[in-house]
Every structure is written in C-alpha cells, then in structure tokens.
Amino acid sequence: MGNSALRAHVETAQKTGVFQLKDRGLTEFPSELQKLTSNLRTIDLSNNKIESLPPLLIGKFTLLKSLSLNNNKLTVLPDEICNLKKLETLSLNNNHLRQLPSTFGQLSALKTLSLSGNQLGVLPPQLCSLRHLDVVDLTKNQIRSIPDIVEELQVIELNLNQNQISQISVKISCCPRLKILRLEENCLELSMLPQSILSDSQICLLAVEGNLFEIKKLRELEGYDKYMERFTATKKKFA
Helix, strand or coil, rough: CHHHHHHHHHHHHHHHHHCCCCCCCCCCCCHHHHCCCCCCCCCECCCCCCCCCCHHHHHHCCCCCCCECCCCCCCCCHHHHHCCCCEEEEEECCCCCCCCCHHHHHHCCCEECCCCCCCCCCCCHHHHHHCCCEEEEECCCCCCEHHHHHHHHCCCEECCCCCCEEEECHHHCCCCCCEEEEEECCCCCCHHHHCCHHCCCCCCEEEECCCCCCHHHCCCCCCCHHHHHHHHHHHHHCC
C-alpha cells in the first residue's frame, strides 16, 4: 500500500487510539507506529504476511489493551512482547508458532488468549502464571497431553478441540475456576478421561465429541450424575 494511505491510517489512530490495517499484504510490522507508542490501545494487523515483530518497538506500547495478528506468518514472538503490562486480549490465530516466550507469564493483565491454528506441541506452562486469564483457545495445535501443572491454570474456559490429546492429568479437576473444557476431536480413549472431571471439579460444560469412544459410554461413568447437576444448574442460571 502507498505511504500516503499508511500516513492517513496513522493520523486517524493518533486521534482514536485504534490502528487497524487488515488484508493489505503487509510483510512487516509498520515502523511508522513508533510515533504512537504512547497513544495506541488497539492494534489489529490481521490477514497480512508479517513474519516477525520488531523487538525494540513492540514492547513500547505501554497503553495497549488489544493486539490482533491473526492469519500472519509469525514463527516466534520476541520476549519484549511481555512488556505490554496492560494487554488484555492477544489474538494470534493461524500463525506458525511452536512456543511462547519464557517470560510470557509477565503479561499480568491478560484475560483472553487465542492461539488457534498454530504448531504448539505442549500446553504452554507460562499460562499458569497468568492470574487474570479467563479464556484460552488452543484449538488446532499439536498438543498430545495435559500435564500436572494444569492445576495452576486460572482460566474459566479452555478450548483444546482438534489437537492430538490422548492423556489428561487428573489434576485438571483441581483447576479453581475452570467451568468449560472443550476436548472435541482428539485421540482420547474413555479410560483416559479422569472420572474426577465428572465427580469432583468445577467443570459444568465438558465437550468430548469426536474422540475414540461413544458419548453414551460417558453417561455410564461414575460421577456423571454430579456433572449433570452442575450442567443443569448453569443452564438454568443463563436461561
């Protein structure tokens, strides 16, 4: 796109605090945004061809609350992204990310994280440090198991649909706030599903269709009646 068009976007963003430039074939993060590091609350550069984020620039958006880079070509995130202490929403769906920075747990204000359609092989342990995280979407990655550390996760909703999960730690029942657990289209045998999810957890919506067992078999498990009590109570609350 032309420089004048980009300038116009920058000028608008200066007034509104929102910079949105989607579907423009951008191959890099616009350096012009360095003028707006203390202005911007929202950046949306989805549907471009951006391969990396400039480390020296990305951490300077001190007021940024929402960052969207869905459908780009990111392979890594710089550590400096973790300086965004006010960031509440981070959307990085459909990139090529294999892991998160080790300092990711410093994004202390983060509430919603979307990493669908990446190449993560494990549930990132850094997420367990994020005390305000409500929703995590890890759909369509390459995660094979849910480890013990999951008990420290503070999320309300965890979406792991369309991974390769065949093992789940019993500790998932100890997640203090977890209400919605989505595990559709994984590689789960019924025997690998901890019964404590049904009998002894906060989970009131468990989605497990498309695994290696029939759903009617789930209904025969001990604790299913307790799960249904929570499910029904929640439905009534929102009816």
